[in-house]
Amino acid sequence: MNNESLWSIFINTSLINNFVLAYFLGICSFLGVSSKVETGLKMGAAVTFVMVISALCAYGINALLTAINAPFLQLISYIVVIASTVQLVEMFVKKTSPALFKALGIFLPLITTNCAILAVALFQTSKGYGLLQSFVYALGGGIGFTLAMVLMAGLREQLVFSETVSVAKGTVIVLLVAGILSLSFMGFAGLGG
Amino acid sequence: MSTIPQNKSDKGFFSSLANHPNTDEFTRGLWRDNPVFVQVLGMCPSLAVSNSAINALAMGLATAFVLLMSNILVSLLKDFIPKQVRIASYILIIATFVTIIDYVIQAVSIDLHKNLGAFISLIVVNCLILSRAEAFASKNNVSKSILDGLGMGLGFTFALLCIGSLREIFGSGSLFGYEFMPSNFEKWVIMVLPAGGFFSLAFLLLIFNYFKLKKEGL
Numbered sequence A: 001m002n003n004e005s006l007w008s009i010f011i012n013t014s015l016i017n018n019f020v021l022a023y024f025l026g027i028c029s030f031l032g033v034s035s036k037v038e039t040g041l042k043m044g045a046a047v048t049f050v051m052v053i054s055a056l057c058a059y060g061i062n063a064l065l066t067a068i069n070a071p072f073l074q075l076i077s078y079i080v081v082i083a084s085t086v087q088l089v090e091m092f093v094k095k096t097s098p099a100l101f102k103a104l105g106i107f108l109p110l111i112t113t114n115c116a117i118l119a120v121a122l123f124q125t126s127k128g129y130g131l132l133q134s135f136v137y138a139l140g141g142g143i144g145f146t147l148a149m150v151l152m153a154g155l156r157e158q159l160v161f162s163e164t165v166s167v168a169k170g171t172v173i174v175l176l177v178a179g180i181l182s183l184s185f186m187g188f189a190g191l192g193g
Numbered sequence B: 001m002s003t004i005p006q007n008k009s010d011k012g013f014f015s016s017l018a019n020h021p022n023t024d025e026f027t028r029g030l031w032r033d034n035p036v037f038v039q040v041l042g043m044c045p046s047l048a049v050s051n052s053a054i055n056a057l058a059m060g061l062a063t064a065f066v067l068l069m070s071n072i073l074v075s076l077l078k079d080f081i082p083k084q085v086r087i088a089s090y091i092l093i094i095a096t097f098v099t100i101i102d103y104v105i106q107a108v109s110i111d112l113h114k115n116l117g118a119f120i121s122l123i124v125v126n127c128l129i130l131s132r133a134e135a136f137a138s139k140n141n142v143s144k145s146i147l148d149g150l151g152m153g154l155g156f157t158f159a160l161l162c163i164g165s166l167r168e169i170f171g172s173g174s175l176f177g178y179e180f181m182p183s184n185f186e187k188w189v190i191m192v193l194p195a196g197g198f199f200s201l202a203f204l205l206l207i208f209n210y211f212k213l214k215k216e217g218l
Helices: A005-016 A029-035 A037-067 A071-096 A099-106 A110-112 A115-127 A131-159 A171-190 B014-021 B023-030 B053-077 B082-110 B110-119 B121-123 B127-137 B144-171 B194-215
Strands: none
Touching: A005 A171, A029 A037, A029 A071, A029 A110, A029 A115, A029 A171, A037 A071, A037 A099, A037 A115, A037 A131, A037 B194, A071 A115, A071 B121, A110 A131, A115 A131, A115 B110, A115 B121, A131 A171, A131 B194, A171 B121, A171 B127, A171 B194, B014 B194, B023 B144, B053 B082, B053 B110, B053 B121, B053 B127, B053 B144, B082 B110, B082 B121, B082 B127, B110 B121, B121 B127, B144 B194
């Protein structure tokens, strides 16, 4: 059992060890959907929701698997939980906001293969977090993801107006911006305990 | 690819190899459709562990193995998997092989397993593997899928090795742990930090783009 304080977990996952900028998790959707602030924000919200649900389920599953002594099933059961949660979110979004459903497009089902979500489930297990700690960990991770997404989208909206060398157009310039963003997030390193 | 057709003309071995219909499935993953440099797929679990060449190589080979095995199995089972649940089935197949490779790496080298950590498990969500299963293996026969898996896997390993070597040479002044830089070489600490991963990949993509544009005559 890990007795790290909830506040330090939150700061740690959302700012210092930001999933996108420090661990390179969820890069695919980070690069794919971050061209508009609004879409980025909603995508971040969807990811945060799936993250929290799957983190809580993962906690239960881990307890069960430890009880029946079958740790090798861990990965498989986590991914099934995530896939079904994503399916649920997809149905919910389709019903409530067809416009958002269209904007997110292929990236909505791809949340299943968003590494950040599986990573939350795996990391919390290896760190031995309790139920409440897992919840805060997932929430912090999701908010950190959303933050990175919105910052990136804001920068990219401005980037459209600047002249880019033809070799560096597209992914290259976005990666460079992401690198600089990642550097600036290192400034948070002294914050946590 | 057991039989290479006998080429009567004097074109030589390599061009006859290049003309073989199946060779394309293999070679295009290596360069023309390189998963990292061209398709920009499967970066998430890879950039994180590419801070040294040996980690990058291990990660690349592990991913290539999973990619190959899942391609074979998906291709074999393509007629039995109902269309509605295909993605879930693919992910389960992939997760099974990742669990296997996780235990294998643990058996081979505990140190390596510690370095790669949870990122081995994260091979499951490598977009590259799922995209090959969905876009290629589920539509083609086993032998083609094997070639495709091998080509893409090796192309991925090659790309990771490039990033890993670049980061290790400048970040730690060594390659595969062997230090060859002069002792007064100032290490670029930024290269082993997360930001260095973004920069190295951007740099490599820049080179790749340059050659692509040059070929198109722009």
